[in-house]
Amino acid sequence: MIVGLFAQADVSCTSMDGRKVQSGPLVVDTHELGRRPGNERTVNLSVAAPADLGSVVYGVPEGSDVAIELRLEAVMDGVLATGTASAQVKGECVRCLDELDDDLVVDFQELYLYEDAGEDDLSLEGDLLDLEPVLRDAVVLALPFKPVCDPECPGLCPECGARLADDPDHTHGDAIDPRWSKLSQMTDIDIKE
Ligand SMILES: [Zn+2]
Ligand SMILES: [Zn+2]
Numbered sequence: 001m002i003v004g005l006f007a008q009a010d011v012s013c014t015s016m017d018g019r020k021v022q023s024g025p026l027v028v029d030t031h032e033l034g035r036r037p038g039n040e041r042t043v044n045l046s047v048a049a050p051a052d053l054g055s056v057v058y059g060v061p062e063g064s065d066v067a068i069e070l071r072l073e074a075v076m077d078g079v080l081a082t083g084t085a086s087a088q089v090k091g092e093c094v095r096c097l098d099e100l101d102d103d104l105v106v107d108f109q110e111l112y113l114y115e116d117a118g119e120d121d122l123s124l125e126g127d128l129l130d131l132e133p134v135l136r137d138a139v140v141l142a143l144p145f146k147p148v149c150d151p152e153c154p155g156l157c158p159e160c161g162a163r164l165a166d167d168p169d170h171t172h173g174d175a176i177d178p179r180w181s182k183l184s185q186m187t188d189i190d191i192k193e
Pocket of ligand 1: 093094095096097098148149150153154155
C-alpha cells in the first residue's frame with residue numbers, strides 16, 4: 001500500500017522527459033534574472049504557509065499568510081537568495097497551556113547551485129528554486145523549542161490544574177487528598193484497636 005502511494009507521487013512530479021518538476025507556492029522562477037553574475041531582482045511574495053512550518057507545539061498555521069521579501073542575485077555558481085519572511089505563529093505555553101500568538105520575522109540566505117551538487121547543497125531545477133526547505137529551517141531555528149507565555153510563567157497547580165499566574169497565592173491549605181484522608185481514618189481505627 002505504502003509502496004503504491006510512493007510510486008503514484010513519483011509519477012505526478014516527474015515530467016514526460018523524466019526531469020523532476022517542482023511545484024508549490026514557494027517555488028520561484030529565476031528565468032527573468034538571467035545567469036549573468038551580478039544580475040539582481042527583488043521579488044515580493046505572499047504565499048499560504050505549507051504544513052508543518054514549525055514544531056508540534058508552536059508554528060505557522062498551515063494556509064496562513066507568509067510575506068516574503070526576496071532578493072535574487074546571480075553569482076558564478078548559481079543564484080543567491082536572500083530574504084525576510086514574516087508570519088503569524090500560534091501555539092500554546094508548555095507550562096500553563098495558554099494560547100500563544102506572535103509575529104515572527106526571520107531572515108534567510110541560501111545559494112542555489114546551477115549544477116546538482118549532491119544532498120548537502122540546494123540546486124536549481126532548470127530556472128526554478130524552491131524556498132520551502134530554507135524557510136522551514138529558518139522558522140524552526142527561530143522558534144523556541146519549549147515556548148512559554150512568559151519566562152516567569154509558574155504553570156498550573158499540580159493539585160487542581162488552575163493557572164497559577166491568575167492566582168499567585170493559590171493554596172489548598174491543609175486540605176488533604178480524599179484518598180489520603182480515607183487512609184488516615186483507617187490508620188486511626190487501626191490505632192484504636
Ligand atoms: Zn504560561
Ligand atoms: Zn490548585
